[in-house]
Amino acid sequence: MKVELYLNQKKQVFDVLPGEYLLDTLRRYDILSVKRGCEQTSCGVCxxxxxxxxxxxxxxxxxxxQGRHITTVEGIEEEATKIAFYFGQEGADQCGFCNPAMALAVYSLKRKNPHATDQEIKEYLVGNLCRCTGYQSQHLAIKRYLEDPS
Ligand code: FES
Ligand code: FES
Structure with a gap:
């Protein structure tokens, strides 16, 4: 079946099976920032x-x-670079498996609630699990990114 989507602002036609999940489609089309984790809507890495x-x-x-807009971290390169800078500064990177989805979530948070409180940051990111960090360094990095005026 053909499905037309806007992937990272570009209109693209995808050839998919009727029961195919977006995760599988994106990875099949080489959008490899989208990670495969639990496949049960629990970990957020996808x-x-x-x-x-x-x-x-x-x-x-x-x-x-059909016709919807999908954004992955490949589509927010400039902002993802800024987010990665603050994660690096705060030592919030370990294996990096959670980072692409985390960066997208943080990007989205800044657009929806740029002055998010500590509690709001925690609540917004509740679906993004990280196996490596204790979330504290990520939290500090996110606050610095939210405060970045550029
Ligand atoms: S792989 Fe989708 S939520 Fe875990
Ligand atoms: S840094 Fe390893 S899962 Fe988050």
Missing amino acids: SVLLDSDMIPSCSVLTVRL
């Missing part, structure tokens, strides 16, 4: 932006997304 909302791509069938 998350992408659907229009302006974070969704786990392992939970949605690609055929249901």
Whole structure:
């Protein structure tokens, strides 16, 4: 089946199976920042932006997304570079497996709630699990990114 999506602002036609999840489609089309984790909507490493909302791509069938906008970290390169800078400064990087989805979530948070409180940051990121860090250094990095005026 053919499905037309806007992937990272570019219109693209994807050839998919009727029961194929967006996670599988994206990875098949070499969008490898989208990671495969639990595949049960629990870990968040597969998350992408659907229009302006974070969704786990392992939970949605690609055929249901005709004409929708999907953003992955490949589509926010400049902001992702800034986020990576603050993560590096705060020592918040370990294996990096959670980083692409975390960067997208932080990017989205800044657009929706640029003055988020500590509690709001925690609540917004609750679906993004990290196996390596204790979240504290990530939290500090996120606060610095939110305060970045550029
Ligand atoms: S792989 Fe989708 S939420 Fe874990
Ligand atoms: S840095 Fe390893 S899962 Fe987050």
